[in-house]
Amino acid sequence: MxxxxxxxxxxxxxxxxxxxxxxxxxxxxxxxxxxxxxxxxxxxxxxxxxxxxxxxxxxxxxxxxxxxxxxxxxxxxxxxxxxxxxxxxxxxxxxxxxxxxxxxxxxxxxxxxxxxxxxxxSPEMLASEEIELLLDESAFNDTYEFEGGALIMVGTTLQQTAPFVGKTVQEAASIFPDLNFQPIAIQRSGTQTTIIPRGDVEFKEGDQAYFVTLPEGVDHLYQLTGQVRKKIKNVMILGGSQVGFKTAQNLCQSKFRVKIVEKDRARALSLADRLPNALVINGDGRNLELLEEEDLSSMDAFIAVTENAETNIMSCLMAKSKNIKKTIALVENVDYFQLSHSIGIDTLINKKLLAANTISRHIREGEVVALTNLNNLNAELLEFVAKPNSEVIGKAIRDLDFPRSATIGGVIRDGEGIIALGHFVIQQEDSVVVCCLPEAISKVEKLFK
CATH class of the missing domain: 3.40.50.720 (NAD(P)-binding Rossmann-like Domain)
Known part of the structure; x- marks a missing residue:
């Protein structure tokens, strides 16, 4: 093109x-x-x-x-x-x-x-939607829904307590035969290497691991990754930017209790008029005494979306020291992504990266209906619709000429999500979720043409 x-x-x-x-x-x-x-x-x-x-x-x-x-x-x-x-x-x-x-x-x-x-x-709208989705699945640090949640992608850092740490993908599958999720990508702790997991790949403590699961598999995945589901209700937002306003507006509509802290008085007054269901506080969110006066410790989530990335990161660290369950920081520099988990922030959001990834799906040759990039990984998650003449039609997944640097995470058929294993046969009009590294994209696209 x-x-x-x-x-x-x-x-x-x-x-x-x-x-x-x-x-x-x-x-x-x-x-x-x-x-x-x-x-x-x-x-x-x-x-x-x-x-x-x-x-x-x-x-x-x-x-x-x-x-x-x-x-x-x-x-x-x-x-x-x-x-x-x-x-x-x-x-x-x-x-x-x-x-x-x-x-x-x-x-x-x-x-x-x-x-x-x-x-x-709109990068701002994409960022606010991403934040709301992250709060819905609070223990995960990356998440994406396909076709209204028929399949869900979640990313998390594996704890030492996760039952399959130290086991290969194949061993985990044999120990947990009723698994309704599929591992699709792993990044080793302290590295920038993305692994598309096969049967012989071992899960290790500290891995940033990504899975595709069914809605009913989310609770099971919480248990197996050593995470605890945290109910989020009280949310404090630092910064009345467009992202802050849109996030507060969405959360109020979803019945969250929202406090928003904005330093600029005129903007704070404007926000108070436009957000009648949120409590708007005019003050400097970098001031710990102010945040403590506004009951920071009782918050379930802290979202920093000022126009200064360093302020967002530092305020999230401050919130984390108060045992806030979920912290999310808006950053402009993509290089910060590799720091987020090592310094203790749950999730970093880059609205420009979200916009670039959304635009990318309009450029694919195959029938791509959804696309996302995994945070800080050079891997893409794509959803293809199998056309009548696609090479994948009528073949078991294990018989496809699929590149090793790509894997099928799941299939949506007639609106129902399916975790598709090697014996599964793809049919016309199936929506197929694929995770792949950049070098495999062109080959995968040709299979779905």
């Missing part, structure tokens, strides 16, 4: 990196020559210095013969404008990053597709 990305910030750079690994034809546009220079040196892509809303720049990027234009600059107006121009100049599809979530809520009424914008992506 010929893809143009406008904006060489974290979203644009991460997208370009993901897609260049798959040998896509990428052109990255930005006005900042220094950012482009870094991208050009580290990635196999074409860079173009210029204003992406300039028609001459778009023509230079060969927009008329491009399959996709992605606008992910810091300016919502710029992204909308360049997508409109690109569509008029012949680009097949367009995606715009936006900050005003009203556009998404009213996209059918406004008819953005008729205007020339095929998809709208």
């Amino acid at each position: 010929r893809i143009i990305i406008a904006g060489a910030g974290e979203i644009g750079f991460h997208l370009a990196k993901l897609l260049s690994l798959e040998s896509q034809n990428i052109t990255l546009i930005d006005t900042d020559a220094d950012s482009l220079s870094i991208a050009e040196k580290s990635l196999d892509i074409r860079v173009l210095t210029g204003d992406a809303t300039s028609i001459s720049t778009l023509k230079d990027a060969q927009v008329a013969t491009s399959d996709l234009m992605i606008g992910v600059t810091a300016s919502q107006a710029t992204n909308i404008t360049l997508c409109l121009l690109a569509k008029q100049l012949g680009c097949k599809r367009t995606i715009a990053r936006i900050s005003n979530t009203e556009y998404i809520h009213n996209k059918e009424e406004v008819k953005f597709q008729q205007l020339g914008i095929d998809e709208l992506i």
